[in-house]
Amino acid sequence: MTNFKMTIENGIARLTFDLENEKINKLSFEVLEQLSQILDDIKSNNSVKILVINSAKKNIFIAGADIKEIEAFQTENEVYEALLRGHAVLDKIENLGIPTISYIHGACMGGGLELALACKYRIASTNSKTVLSFPEIKLGFFPGLGGTIRAPKLIGLIPSLDLILTGKKLDALKAYKLGLVNEVFHEGQENFKLETFITDVITNKYKSKKINKSILEKFTIGRNIIFKKALDNIKSKVNSDFQAPYKALEVLEKTFQKLTHSEAIKIEAKEFSYLAATQESKNLINLFFTFEKLNKNFTKTQNPIKNSAVFGNGVMGKGIIWLFSKYLNEVRIRVRKLEQVQGIFKDVSKIYEHLVKTKRMTQNQVDFKLNKISYTDKFDGLSSMDFVIEAIVEDKDAKKELFENIEDKVSKNTIVASNTSSLSIKQLSKSVQNKENFVGVHFFNPVNMMPLVEVIPCKKTSQETINKVFELIISCGKTPILVNDCAGFVVNRILLPYLNEAAFILEDSSNVEQIDSTLKEFGMPMGPFTLADTVGIDIGYKVSKILNEAYGEHMPISHLLDQLYDLKLLGKKSNEGFYTYSKNEIKVNPKIKDLQNIDRRLISEKEIINRCMLIMINEASLILEEKIVSDANIIDFAMVTGTGFPPYKGGILTYANSIGLDFVLSKLEDYHREYGARFRPSNLLKQLVLEKKDFKTGEELWK
Numbered sequence: 001m002t003n004f005k006m007t008i009e010n011g012i013a014r015l016t017f018d019l020e021n022e023k024i025n026k027l028s029f030e031v032l033e034q035l036s037q038i039l040d041d042i043k044s045n046n047s048v049k050i051l052v053i054n055s056a057k058k059n060i061f062i063a064g065a066d067i068k069e070i071e072a073f074q075t076e077n078e079v080y081e082a083l084l085r086g087h088a089v090l091d092k093i094e095n096l097g098i099p100t101i102s103y104i105h106g107a108c109m110g111g112g113l114e115l116a117l118a119c120k121y122r123i124a125s126t127n128s129k130t131v132l133s134f135p136e137i138k139l140g141f142f143p144g145l146g147g148t149i150r151a152p153k154l155i156g157l158i159p160s161l162d163l164i165l166t167g168k169k170l171d172a173l174k175a176y177k178l179g180l181v182n183e184v185f186h187e188g189q190e191n192f193k194l195e196t197f198i199t200d201v202i203t204n205k206y207k208s209k210k211i212n213k214s215i216l217e218k219f220t221i222g223r224n225i226i227f228k229k230a231l232d233n234i235k236s237k238v239n240s241d242f243q244a245p246y247k248a249l250e251v252l253e254k255t256f257q258k259l260t261h262s263e264a265i266k267i268e269a270k271e272f273s274y275l276a277a278t279q280e281s282k283n284l285i286n287l288f289f290t291f292e293k294l295n296k297n298f299t300k301t302q303n304p305i306k307n308s309a310v311f312g313n314g315v316m317g318k319g320i321i322w323l324f325s326k327y328l329n330e331v332r333i334r335v336r337k338l339e340q341v342q343g344i345f346k347d348v349s350k351i352y353e354h355l356v357k358t359k360r361m362t363q364n365q366v367d368f369k370l371n372k373i374s375y376t377d378k379f380d381g382l383s384s385m386d387f388v389i390e391a392i393v394e395d396k397d398a399k400k401e402l403f404e405n406i407e408d409k410v411s412k413n414t415i416v417a418s419n420t421s422s423l424s425i426k427q428l429s430k431s432v433q434n435k436e437n438f439v440g441v442h443f444f445n446p447v448n449m450m451p452l453v454e455v456i457p458c459k460k461t462s463q464e465t466i467n468k469v470f471e472l473i474i475s476c477g478k479t480p481i482l483v484n485d486c487a488g489f490v491v492n493r494i495l496l497p498y499l500n501e502a503a504f505i506l507e508d509s510s511n512v513e514q515i516d517s518t519l520k521e522f523g524m525p526m527g528p529f530t531l532a533d534t535v536g537i538d539i540g541y542k543v544s545k546i547l548n549e550a551y552g553e554h555m556p557i558s559h560l561l562d563q564l565y566d567l568k569l570l571g572k573k574s575n576e577g578f579y580t581y582s583k584n585e586i587k588v589n590p591k592i593k594d595l596q597n598i599d600r601r602l603i604s605e606k607e608i609i610n611r612c613m614l615i616m617i618n619e620a621s622l623i624l625e626e627k628i629v630s631d632a633n634i635i636d637f638a639m640v641t642g643t644g645f646p647p648y649k650g651g652i653l654t655y656a657n658s659i660g661l662d663f664v665l666s667k668l669e670d671y672h673r674e675y676g677a678r679f680r681p682s683n684l685l686k687q688l689v690l691e692k693k694d695f696k697t698g699e700e701l702w703k
Contacts, residue, residue: 003031004038005056011049012198013042018056025057027111027145028066029082032089039092050202051096052194053119054103059129061104062112067139070276071285079273086111086145087265090118099201103194104172104181108132114145117154121206122181123197124172125190132180133169139288140281140648142248144272149264152256155179156213157223161230161252165245174359179211217257227253239523242280242648247271279658283650287640290633294479298470305386305415305472309334311402312391313344316419319447320391322351325369327476332385333375341375348373351448382409387472389441391419394542399423400431407433415465417441422492422546425456425485435460439469442489443478444642445535452641453480454489481638484628487550488543490635491642493623494652496544496555497615497678502528503558504675505611507596509603512578512588518605519612523646528612529578533571541565553677563595614667617656618682624695624702625684632695653695665689 005016015038019025042048055061073079093100093115102108102116104124113132116122124130134143134151142148142164152160155178162168176184185193200206216222227249234245251271255264275281307330310321317333324331325348335341349370355361374381382388388410390402399418406416415437418428425440432438440456453473457466466482473480483489488496502515506529516527532540540561547555564570564577569589571577580589620635629635636651649655656664665686671679688698 003034006038008045008048011047011202013045013048013051015042015051015053016056017053017062023057024060024063024107025055025112026063026066027086027115028069029086031066032086036089036092039089039096042098043092043096048098050098050198051100052103052198053101053115055106057106059106059127061102061106061108062115063107064110064112064135065145067285067288070139070141071282073276076273076277079276080269083144083269083272084265087269090115090146091261093118101198101201104130104132105190106130110134110136110143111145114143114147114150117150118146121197121201121208123183123185123194124175124181125187126172126184127187128171130172131169132172132175133167134164135167135169137165137167137244137248138284140242140244140278140284141272141275142244142251144268144276146265146268148248148251148268149255149261151180152252155211157217157226157252157256158214161226161249164248164252165230165234179209182206182208223256239521239646239648241523242646243278244275244280244648247275279650280648283654284647286633286650286654287637287647290637291479294481294634294637295474297480297482298467298474301464301468301471303386304475305468307331307385308387308389309382309385310389310391311406312393312419313340314391314393316443316445316447317391318344318347319351319445320389320419320443321373322348323443323447323476323478325372329372331373332381333373334379335375335377338375338377344375345370345373351446354448379405379409382406382414383411385410385414387415387417387469389417389419391443394421394423394539394546396423396427399428403428403431413437415439415468417469419443422488422543424487424550425458429458429460436462437465439465440483440485440489441469441473444491450642451477451479452491452638453478454483454491454638454642455480456483456485456489458485479637479641481629481634484626486623486626486628488547490623490629490638492543493547493628494616494619494635494639495643496540496547497619498612499528499532499540500544500556500558500561501612501615501678502608503560505603505608506592507558507560509601510608512592514605515608518608521605522609522613523649525644533577533579533581535571536573537561537564537570537577554680556676556678560592560595567591610667611671613652613655614664614671615679616652617664618668618679618685620652620656621682621685621695625682627702630703632699657694657696661685661689661694 003019005018007014017025042051100119101121101123102119104116104122105127106129108116113134134147136142148164151163159178172184175181183197216226230249234249238245251268254267307328308324309332310317311334313333313335321331321333333344352366356363356366388406390399392398392402403416416432418440419442420440421442429435429438435458438458439461442454444450444452455466455469470480486493505515506512512529516529520527544557544561548557568574569576572581575581576589578589578592579586623629623635624632632653636653639645639652640647645652665681668679668681684702687701688694
């Protein structure tokens, strides 16, 4: 298999990477072995004065290492030996004896950036697809081909820590300012700029710009301050049982300005090998592959959705307006009163502000996006819309009335969607004549940050409609999952029992702080009561009511939640919920104690976790049993991206596998006897235990 093409002319060797039968270039160990042989040939060729490494792929330099190879490794030793072979190849580039240039035109990530760093020079196009990053931390490890060693030497310790520990992306200009690349050029200038750069290097006319590194890193005490601050920052953001960022920092602390290159390489390879063999890395890789699969789950259409009308201008509606103004050609909004328009534009503009502050967009670009939004206080202008979505109040009668008003105003090809978070799409479709074009499209709040979208067809929704909606969502940078109709769909159906269970625990035992801190320490992004206050007690209560109506005794509502709703303690929006909110501090609401049972018992942190996690596992199992989704991986992905379930634990069903389904079933049966129907184990769970299978190996039981 030939993955490289090389030409030598006038002493200039041009090595073009073009991975055969692949859309992108990635570094496998086979590719590195081929590269090693080519480098030996170049070194022995005295006519070669300079080496330029580029890519034949459009918008891709090298996208990174071959993740499937890393996933396949079973032991630390396997990884370690393979890494040392890879290091030897990159060391050959670094020590080739002639100038080497990486010409970056597109994505340069992970192992691709490490290869570029082994070159003497890097030159990059300002093409919008050019991005440089170390994304490995998101897969449970860190750069393992010298990135932790070469990056700090080149650009300094502080910016390197930022890149390695966060996985942040840099465009060409930011990379240039940081010193990661030597020169940048605009698209269309590539031939002239690259040839000029090559000539300047050969003739010794090129002078590298000075990189301003922090004075702190020059002294031991300064470096200690940097490492301590980095550790404190990790601790404030990352759960202690997610090892990757802690190990990455440890490697940088052990190697930076302390060891020879060969010694440092061995430290990096050893710690990388340890992480790559861990279950948390396998979990994150599996989520990555699920993400890739879901984002290819559509067929390109000749007439994609280009414009949309949005009904509803609350927080969710404004988020959807923002999203479509960013990605579509036109957005039409309907308001009850024209005086509302100014406030809507103001709030949509606020969402754009972050992009301007981080220099991902200019104010002129934002103004152009905002100009795509038109408005009306009637129902006019809908006939030309490809897609109409409502995000009004979660009330079936209000939604049905709206659909009846909309339907005779749109064309026969317009797709009509509901952003309901819990109402049955089948029930809502009864008020729609053109059911083939009707679908549930559930975004999550805040829309600008949450990547997941649930797509819920009714029985008559056409495949063409589903495909077009998937194409739309993916083109807007979101990831859709297909969900069969049921109350609550996937995420809310699993999450609401968790929130309710936390409230049930609080009724009879414990306190707000213990439950919130225990579940945050488990890895959830925030405690259940902080989440309830943030979303709004009224929102959670209304969704709980809908689920209770649908599932009866299986999904009871906590009396505590009932009482908070009745007392209008709605969370942050009313400055009072489980906590009280003032300008200066957040405190547990003293009124909560008055709502708890007088004779409260002690409860362990372990039982808090078990009750809150097992009720979610059981609900996820029921979703598979009822064929609401087709794949356990989809549920795991949905819970990670829709609720912030700790990704390194792999998702709720992967977590269930890790603690053992025997244990899960046994505890559910205990809780069923003690607390009633909400803990009744699913038949699927019983069958999996009976057949000694789990949510990874028992797929045939729910297909």
